[in-house]
Amino acid sequence: MIQHRAPHYYSNFADWAKAFDCPVYLHEADREWVMGPTSYVHFWSGESLFLAPGVTAVHLGGHFPGSLFLHWAKGSEGKGTILTGDTIYITPGLDRVSFMYSFPNFLPLSAREIRRIRSIMEQWNFANIHGAWSGKSIVGNGNEVIKQSISNYLDALEG
Template sequence: MFNDDLLICNACGTQFDTCDRNVLKNCRICDDPRQFVPPTGQSFTTLAAMRGNYETRMAPDQTNNNIISIWTEPKFAIGQRAFLIKTPHGNVLWDLVTYLNGETIRKINQEGGIQAIVISHPHYYTTHNLWAKTFRCRVYLAAEDKEWLCQRDPQGRVFIEGYKKEVIKGVTAVKVGGHFPGSLVLHWEDRLFIADSFVTVPSALYHEGRLPGTATFSFMWSIPNMIPMSPQAIVNIWNALKPYEFTTTHGAFTGLDVRDSRVKQRLLESAKIAIRAMGYEESQFIEQLSE
């Protein structure tokens, strides 16, 4: 049985291995400069306390019923969504939400369950032990980021050591780094699930008459605190993704889906925009960004 009284950070949704509020005073994920502690201070909840106050919503992608978004209402913690990707070789869950209840388990099992979970970075580790044990599957994480794990796990985790890992046939986790050293994206068919390894910006969603210099993505070391990545980190993201073809990107939050045959080119353009904005117009970094 899983303990529903384990403490969960209200700010980021990370679950810890203790129920004792006298022991756990701070969330190490939120104390990191990439995240933040709210002005009201650190606070914790539990799955037991959440039950009845939250619900998990699921909806198919508007162009592909084999992609199902999963999110929590009302918004909890960071508010990201997860994706259930249904393939002929098994189902992959990309990223996680903290809250999991019986109705969600039933609906996911009706879709064929989960054969593998891939998590983009430590901000979304949340309750991954619970998800893995519930669906009896492996969880794939970047080896570079294992220091941020807040729960013990005697089994179930697989650490990705290299630059990529095909977790199920046709579904590949690609290590791009930047936001965290091991930040991942997920490639499947013509889709790229990006979480916030790079960030979909508001101007991404309007396609007609885009003026030169209009960005589709930004590249942030800290998203909430608006600290950008270094130019070399941006170049590394492009170089990691250059071998892959994609016409759609799915961001971390509901509505952040960019559907455009030129979206890969727009990623390259966004990388150049970001680097030039840092003052590197004729630098080695721009020269490294080739198609």
């Protein structure tokens, strides 16, 4: 089994939380990566966490065990928006998404893992996807892009 590396942003999120005086919600699957106690970190378990009316953190796993996306039901003029990072990664052409276990080593997630992600994504309505980096957005057809990308991945991985 491949060992996981430390998740991104875990070295400084507590400093940012303190600077902005805001909580950080982490899925318990990533608990081991938090270095040092901080009152700003709130661990949660399960499939989803209601954060505010129409705003839900959804446990996705994949790139890291605790990976998640944020679903904003009223985003995209009521069609829904998701905010994501590496587990659902928007490709440079802004017309596909990638599902990578390791970006530096070009290792995709397994077909089994992608099918699991598909079952989670089917539960959420959204038109837009916004990634963690500037200029990484898919507007209007995000749900269809994810469905097609999953199909493409499974075809490639399973032949």
